[in-house]
Amino acid sequence: MNGFRGKxxxxxxxxxxxxxxxxxxxxxxxxxxxxxxxxxxxNIVNQASHIAIIAIGMTFVLLIAGxxxxxxxxxxxxxxxxxxxxVGMPPIVAFPVVAVLGLAFGAVNAVIxxxxxxxxxxxxxxxxxxxxxxxxxxxxxxxxPFSKSVLEFGRSTYLGVPSAIWVFAVVLIIAxxxxxxxxxxxxxxxxxxxxxxAAKAGINVKRVVFAVYCICGVCAAVGGLVSGSQVAVASSTxxxxxxxxxxxxxxxxxxxxxxxxxxVLGTVFxxxxxxxxxxxxxxxxxxxxxxxxxxxxxxxxxxxxxxSRTTVLERLERRKIRVEPD
Amino acid sequence: MTAADATIASRPRVxxxxxxxxxxxxxxxxxxxxxxxxxxxxxxEIAAAxxxxxxxxxxxxxxxxxxxxTFVLIVAGxxxxxxxxxxMASVVGASVxxxxxxxxxxxxxxxxxxxxxxxxxxxxxxxxNGLCTTRFNMPSFIVTLTTMMFFSGAAIWYTTVHTDAxxxxxxxRTFIEIGQGRIxxxxxxxxxxxxxxxxxxxILSRTxxxxxxxxVGLNPKAAAVSGVPVRNVIFWAFVxxxxxxxxxxxxxxxxxxxxxxxxxxxxxxxxxxxxxxxGVSLFGGKGKIxxxxxxxxxxxxxxxxxxxxxxxIASVFAIKGSIILAAAIIDATRHRLLVRG
Numbered sequence: 001m002n003g004f005r006g007k008x009x010x011x012x013x014x015x016x017x018x019x020x021x022x023x024x025x026x027x028x029x030x031x032x033x034x035x036x037x038x039x040x041x042x043n044i045v046n047q048a049s050h051i052a053i054i055a056i057g058m059t060f061v062l063l064i065a066g067x068x069x070x071x072x073x074x075x076x077x078x079x080x081x082x083x084x085x086x087v088g089m090p091p092i093v094a095f096p097v098v099a100v101l102g103l104a105f106g107a108v109n110a111v112i113x114x115x116x117x118x119x120x121x122x123x124x125x126x127x128x129x130x131x132x133x134x135x136x137x138x139x140x141x142x143x144x145p146f147s148k149s150v151l152e153f154g155r156s157t158y159l160g161v162p163s164a165i166w167v168f169a170v171v172l173i174i175a176x177x178x179x180x181x182x183x184x185x186x187x188x189x190x191x192x193x194x195x196x197x198a199a200k201a202g203i204n205v206k207r208v209v210f211a212v213y214c215i216c217g218v219c220a221a222v223g224g225l226v227s228g229s230q231v232a233v234a235s236s237t238x239x240x241x242x243x244x245x246x247x248x249x250x251x252x253x254x255x256x257x258x259x260x261x262x263x264v265l266g267t268v269f270x271x272x273x274x275x276x277x278x279x280x281x282x283x284x285x286x287x288x289x290x291x292x293x294x295x296x297x298x299x300x301x302x303x304x305x306x307x308s309r310t311t312v313l314e315r316l317e318r319r320k321i322r323v324e325p326d
Numbered sequence: 327m328t329a330a331d332a333t334i335a336s337r338p339r340v341x342x343x344x345x346x347x348x349x350x351x352x353x354x355x356x357x358x359x360x361x362x363x364x365x366x367x368x369x370x371e372i373a374a375a376x377x378x379x380x381x382x383x384x385x386x387x388x389x390x391x392x393x394x395x396t397f398v399l400i401v402a403g404x405x406x407x408x409x410x411x412x413x414m415a416s417v418v419g420a421s422v423x424x425x426x427x428x429x430x431x432x433x434x435x436x437x438x439x440x441x442x443x444x445x446x447x448x449x450x451x452x453x454x455n456g457l458c459t460t461r462f463n464m465p466s467f468i469v470t471l472t473t474m475m476f477f478s479g480a481a482i483w484y485t486t487v488h489t490d491a492x493x494x495x496x497x498x499r500t501f502i503e504i505g506q507g508r509i510x511x512x513x514x515x516x517x518x519x520x521x522x523x524x525x526x527x528x529i530l531s532r533t534x535x536x537x538x539x540x541x542v543g544l545n546p547k548a549a550a551v552s553g554v555p556v557r558n559v560i561f562w563a564f565v566x567x568x569x570x571x572x573x574x575x576x577x578x579x580x581x582x583x584x585x586x587x588x589x590x591x592x593x594x595x596x597x598x599x600x601x602x603x604x605g606v607s608l609f610g611g612k613g614k615i616x617x618x619x620x621x622x623x624x625x626x627x628x629x630x631x632x633x634x635x636x637x638x639i640a641s642v643f644a645i646k647g648s649i650i651l652a653a654a655i656i657d658a659t660r661h662r663l664l665v666r667g
Contacts (some may be wrong), residue, residue, distance in 0.1 A: 069595075112651070117662065119609075122602050122654045125595055129647025136640035244471060257465050289486055292479030300472040307464045 006316050016305035021273055028280035035283045048275035049168035050227035052268050055249040056175045057219025059267045060212045062250055063192045065259025068216045069124040071246055073131030074105045075224030075239030080135040083144035091153045099221050106217015110210040144234040154229030164226045175264045192259030249274055252302045348660050354604055354620040358627055365631045372631055385626040386515040387577040392600045393526045394570025396618045397563040399601055400543045402610025403466035408597055410477035411451050411571035412590035417481050419444040420494035420585020423501060437501050444572045452568020456561035481587035494585035505580020515577045527615040543610030600625045603653045
């Protein structure tokens with residue numbers, strides 16, 4: 001009986017984020033008629049897409065047990081360059097330019113981390129300040145408006161789906177393919193699980209780590225573009241402290257901060273879950289001051305169940321050994 | 327082995343001066359002094375007595391939080407919630423003391439009640455962080471990230487419940503003196519900080535608990551095998567961090583004369599940054615109160631000098647970031663040299 005109950009608990013814990021998601025949808029659905037509509041669902045994904053895109057990049061970094069605190073600054077730098085220097089360019093030209101800039105930002109982090117061997121936390125903390133400083137210099141500490149063509153891109157839809165979601169889908173598919181089907185993807189997991197063993201197995205750890213921070217940089221820039229095209233102007237606090245919801249989304253989706261465990265799909269689920277809560281709170285006319293409280297409690301519950309699962313798993317495995325003595 | 331060989335072998339290796347400096351634990355202090363001297367030639371006001379006192383009072387509250395953070399960093403944890411503890415304690419403490427319908431107003435012990443409220447908020451959040459990390463095996467980064475989000479939100483919400491203004495003012499004069507008062511020309515907060523730093527230094531260097539902290543930070547499994555109560559050691563590190571944040575909140579609130587929910591919002595990365603620049607390792611097992619003091623001094627002097635130069639915010643950000651980066655690169659180089667021997 002005990003074993004059955006243990007397995008049941010485990011099953012519940014394993015799917016805790018999904019159960020949480022379902023409960024939230026039911027609760028919000030009852031509280032507001034507008035919540036459970038297809039339009040609102042598209043809306044939620046649309047609003048979640050920039051966080052999801054950046055969190056996909058962050059997932060790569062977290063998988064190798066790294067961290068990137070500079071994504072918010074990278075976002076703002078991209079937005080500032082787009083709004084100040086690339087005004088005349090159509091989005092089709094300007095966006096790749098900004099993405100390359102994001103790659104360069106990521107490469108700076110990567111050089112310092114891999115070549116100068118500075119801890120990722122402190123490196124990206126420093127580049128957070130430098131990046132935001134440079135962006136503020138470009139913007140002159142003022143609001144940065146975007147050109148008409150960028151705003152049109154933000155408002156445009158294709159097959160009834162907003163362009164932000166298309167960008168998000170493309171990033172997601174590429175990331176999925178890279179992690180699941182390429183050698184590089186397996187190397188990322190291997191390094192996260194045990195960097196020394198990975199190095200002994202012949203993986204060029206430095207090169208993979210370098211690439212991972214570049215990927216995160218590109219994702220942050222693309223996230224900045226998507227978010228910028230949606231909000232029309234970038235204030236001087238654009239992207240400020242965005243690193244926290246991004247990391248929260250990844251962790252909510254089951255990505256470990258200690259590397260080696262996590263998936264892009266989980267991360268996307270985490271980003272959508274956070275946005276669903278925020279959207280539900282708006283729909284049910286909750287006190288805006290309560291938003292951060294509710295969201296942090298939900299993240300807490302998700303991480304709490306995830307840790308409990310690990311504990312329960314350990315206990316179950318221990319029991320098995322005791323039950324079957326030959 | 328001949329006697330001559332033995333003398334050669336036992337003769338201490340003489341390192342070149344730059345290497346000795348690089349390896350010295352006073353490196354950050356030397357860098358600060360060097361920076362200060364360079365700045366002196368650009369902005370002479372920096373050496374004025376008023377500016378120096380300003381630097382001193384500005385670094386006091388930051389120093390107390392950073393000291394608490396040092397304990398958590400030594401056990402390889404991180405406490406991102408410290409700034410939100412400062413904010414929450416500030417508004418709760420102020421709501422107890424304030425002359426505008428404060429809970430303890432007119433009771434005669436409002437200041438005492440207020441200070442107890444500050445410390446209670448800090449220790450309760452610290453206990454929560456500690457429990458989650460040790461009893462439920464949750465990573466401290468995430469636990470304190472969620473407590474940070476929760477209590478920075480809660481502090482703003484708490485303020486809206488109590489007042490229509492954005493902060494809770496009209497605090498007792500005697501309380502404000504804690505943050506602003508001076509004794510013999512020196513800020514009163516200096517005394518508070520000296521006591522906290524003294525106790526922290528004593529705990530880390532002279533007590534069994536201090537040894538345990540380092541043991542747990544270096545290798546928790548080995549520590550557990552050797553009989554160290556690992557969970558309790560980590561638990562108390564978080565409580566200490568919470569209480570230190572609360573003390574810092576008392577100093578900040580006294581200085582600003584109001585309980586503000588956005589207090590300390592921007593110092594999160596400064597706190598961790600200061601400790602790490604001082605040489606405290608994010609991976610645990612390495613750290614000293616003296617190092618943290620140097621780190622905080624370094625960051626405060628930079629902040630003050632950039633402020634004196636009247637630079638736009640863009641340059642302040644960029645320069646501060648570059649300096650943190652330079653310090654980190656120097657530290658990494660130093661570490662490599664040490665490993666090589």
